[in-house]
Amino acid sequence: GGSDSSSEEKTTLVVGMECNYAPFNWTVTEESDTTMPIENASGYADGYDVQIAKMIAEELGMDLQIKKIAWDGLQPALESGEIDMIIAGMTADEEREQGADFTTPYYESEMVMIVRADDALANATTLEDFSGKNVVGQISTTYDEVIDQIPGVNHVTPLKSYPEMINALQQNVVDGITAELPVATGAVEANPDLAIVHFDEGHGFEADTSVSIALPEGSRDGDLFKKIQEALDNIDEQTRQDLMLEVTQRQPASV
Amino acid sequence: MIEIKNLKKSFDNLEVLKSIDFHVDKGEVITLIGASGSGKSTLLRCINLLEIPDGGEILMEGKNILKGEIDVNQHRAHVGMVFQSFNLFDNKTVLENCTIGQIKVLKRDKKEAEKIALDFLDKVGMKEFAHAGSTQLSGGQKQRVAIARALCMDPKVLLFDEPTSALDPEMVGGILDVMKELAAEGMTMIVVTHEMQFAKDVSSRVVFMDKGVIVEEGTPDRIFNNPTEERTREFLGRYLETEN
Amino acid sequence: MIEIKNLKKSFDNLEVLKSIDFHVDKGEVITLIGASGSGKSTLLRCINLLEIPDGGEILMEGKNILKGEIDVNQHRAHVGMVFQSFNLFDNKTVLENCTIGQIKVLKRDKKEAEKIALDFLDKVGMKEFAHAGSTQLSGGQKQRVAIARALCMDPKVLLFDEPTSALDPEMVGGILDVMKELAAEGMTMIVVTHEMQFAKDVSSRVVFMDKGVIVEEGTPDRIFNNPTEERTREFLGRYLETEN
Amino acid sequence: MGFFETVKEIFLQYYPLFWDGVQVTMLLALSGTILGLFIGLVVGALKAIKPEPRDSGLVKALKRIMGFILSVYIEFFRGTPMMVQAVFLFYGLKPYLGWSPMVAGVCIISVNTGAYMAEIIRSGIQSVDRGQIEGARSIGMTNVQTMFSIVLPQALRNAFPAVINEFVINIKDSSMLSVIMVADLFFQGNSAAGSLFKYTETFFIIALIYLCLTFITSRVLMYIEKRMNAPKKNNIVKAGEAA
Amino acid sequence: MGFFETVKEIFLQYYPLFWDGVQVTMLLALSGTILGLFIGLVVGALKAIKPEPRDSGLVKALKRIMGFILSVYIEFFRGTPMMVQAVFLFYGLKPYLGWSPMVAGVCIISVNTGAYMAEIIRSGIQSVDRGQIEGARSIGMTNVQTMFSIVLPQALRNAFPAVINEFVINIKDSSMLSVIMVADLFFQGNSAAGSLFKYTETFFIIALIYLCLTFITSRVLMYIEKRMNAPKKNNIVKAGEAA
């Protein structure tokens, strides 16, 4: 695959994701209407990102291919043309614009905290409640950066993935995890000993919790970028919310 | 001083020593001769308890060393052993080679141990090498140090297992001279050797082993001039005086 | 057949051979004697080009082998060498040890090579071990195979570097017998050895080296009965006939 | 649900992924070790060639250059994380070779292993008795013949335990290749963990599988080694004496 | 912006992170190798103790049990990815030890290295000439005295190159400990890469730094080894003959 052929008409759209970041993307072993086969390994991909990718591909009249790539390998794959875009629950920010061109968000949600259900923090409503507590976020994401907004927080060395962080939380090594709502919902459903903290209006994080599609750097003015952005614009907010509800109910942890 | 009765030793299914009876008096110099594989080394190693015999008795000054009546390590300390391949400690200097046993086993203090070591190194002509690494020596020099190391432990008896066979011919003479001197001083010694001249000149008794048994023993004079057993005659072949 | 002129060889700053002049005629059996470190092995190794001399000439059947006039490997193939430590190939059987050189260097076909190898193994009494691994042999057996290996290469001259000094005394006789037989058949041989009896009995000429020079050479009779040089006299010491 | 129930649950749900990962991991480890051994043999043998006083100036220079290049190769691949090597080589050579991740993965793990093997073989060569070489030279065998017929077979036998060790390491290290889309056992296990938010249990399964793989392969190889060495023991057996 | 300009840019922006990572990595590698060597010495020495025919039944049984436990230790730590070990040990022992990630990291890399070192030491012990032991026994030294005064010092010298190798491997493998929140060089590099979404350039910097670390440390250690061995060369020098 790859976006190397500018002269010939491209017929496949290659999308990279981790396939282990529910509810945005995950792996299952059985095929269904909602899954896509994973191109480079066994198993099938499902999740919000996969549905979005399907819609875009359909809109563009292209065949969809999903490639499963480790987080560290996503950007090099994009840069080299191994994949056409990353749809991986990834948040765009100014710094990241250096390495890729991002579309407008394809999902926006709320930034919350995951805590232990039996902890007093489960009743927290403001950032101040986390003063002096150990809080962890995912490495090189907004979720890690915003932690410093909590006054007097103990900002723990970030971790790579949510399963790792949830493990740390369950083992009392940290007291809270920053997350966006869908991820937190999935995590709490899989682990009933956890709870979600929603912050009161004006007492929560000031952060961008949207996720965007990444295309190769310098492709913003290209044909493909425009078409994808267009396709994305055609998916209205209600569809997005319905879709997210649907996938969170389907994700394997919740059965 | 040493009395061996009905000693047996097998490795797996190989009977290496078949009922050995043998004794050594104080001050005797015994040479043990025999073909390769006849069990000479094994016999020496049993006396030193480097091998544990399967049966029989070894009485050392009346005590059976196979009965747990003695401390094995103290026993070994006082039975000096000189190997064909020297077995000096590669990671120690010459002096340390001679003191380590005194300090760790005989519990002498370091100063005393060094004094004793230097005396014996002097005796074997190696005093000026005291601080050399033991790997820097020639074979003959190593063997001198090995003898000094054994002497430092106050041995009641010295066992030599082919002490000259890994040496250049020029070195052999020197080592044999040291051994002759020890013999002259009344040291009890058991020597496995192929140096028939040494056996003739120095030993008080020659013991001929073959296939795990003692075939014949006697004064060097008798063994070299007049062996009674056919096997002895065969083995000694070109060394027999009568044929010279 | 071999003529050596003004041969020099140093290792770093150590002059090991200092202007050696020396010749060997066809059919001669030369024994090379001398103290450890006198350069005997180095001289042999230069003849075989295992060491490259620093200066001088080595003429082999008239051709200077140091001048690039010859193929080094073909030269080595036809100068047989028998080492103190046997140097049989550990990863090969006895037979393979004897055929590999024939096949790879002399380009004989395998069948022919095996026939020749078995003939020579028979000659040294090792035919029935042809398919044994070479590490399974005793020292004496290894040395027989090493001799057979050298013979298989059609050698013009055989070089022996202390062929018996790593052997048990019982084995020595057998190897010396094989060498005597070769000598009797007219093989040209240069033998470094400490076996003075062999030197006396077999060699046509004895060469005494000391500190990198040839001190004296002559018939065994003359060297052992009547050495002219003081150093020779010193070295031979107990072997001198006149003192016996 | 208890720990082991969850473990069982996860395993039942995701065993096709684990199985797939096992296959990929073993393919990478096996081919990487074999090809790496081959590379190591060549590089180790070449590294054993030193400029000799007899060589002409040109030959000496060439030998030095070759030695330098091989050193750089070894130093680079031993000195940097394989993950980084994978990214550079896969994407760097992709335009020229157009290789798939799996092919690239096999090549990268082989080249990486080769750097380690070269050192293993080199020290295996050094442990071969110098007399073996002299024996070969004395019957006129060339340097190359000596190396291939005499030295390398013995070096290889000496190096076998280290080769086994390298295989075991490769089973684990192949996980680095997930960065170029090779879905090995560890990566597949991780996606099970990420899909289920169950970390400890999934890691437990992964650990067990790795343990089986490394234990079984190292035992099998050790058995092979024993068999290989058995008839060439160093004691003196009077072989054929009965004949 | 060209590749190298970006590299420079990234380095200038993030060098405090890299420097931090280097320190953590070297601390882990150094302490892990030293402590691991210590563990390996003990385990390797204990593994060399075999039941002897002279031992009583109880002693034999105890020796067998010890041997089995040590084998399980070695097999487990060599046979599973260190990442998995880190997760289990860190979280599993946290309730009892209350350790910080860094302390846990040092312990885990040490215990892991110890399993490899045990094998290195064991084969180092095996390579010590049997005559050395006989010499010691013949003057009445006990098993333990022989092991510590004679065998281990020589085993250690023989094993030194393998120890260096283990150190180099630890420099790279310490990156596995990021799974328990230890921020080593690779991890810090990764966060720079993730923030800027520039992986290739950042990986390039990481590779260079690793190369420097491994190259320098292995050279320094090799130099130390040479110095250590220099006065004990195996050739016959007539020491003191002049005296």
Ligand SMILES: Nc1ncnc2c1ncn2[C@@H]1O[C@H](COP(=O)(O)OP(=O)(O)OP(=O)(O)O)[C@@H](O)[C@H]1O
């Ligand atoms: N540890 C051992 N295990 C098995 N067999 C052994 C062992 N030690 C010795 N043997 C065997 O016991 C027999 C006698 O060996 P020993 O060393 O006592 O003979 P030797 O008379 O000293 O011979 P040599 O003159 O060759 O030293 C030989 O066949 C030898 O192979």
Ligand SMILES: Nc1ncnc2c1ncn2[C@@H]1O[C@H](COP(=O)(O)OP(=O)(O)OP(=O)(O)O)[C@@H](O)[C@H]1O
């Ligand atoms: N490859 C080498 N490098 C350096 N020095 C060497 C080398 N080979 C031999 N020597 C030195 O050259 C000298 C002569 O050695 P050579 O082996 O020729 O003596 P030799 O007469 O054969 O003695 P020996 O009877 O001990 O075998 C010795 O001092 C030896 O240390």
Ligand SMILES: [Mg+2]
């Ligand atoms: Mg013996």
Ligand SMILES: [Mg+2]
């Ligand atoms: Mg010599």
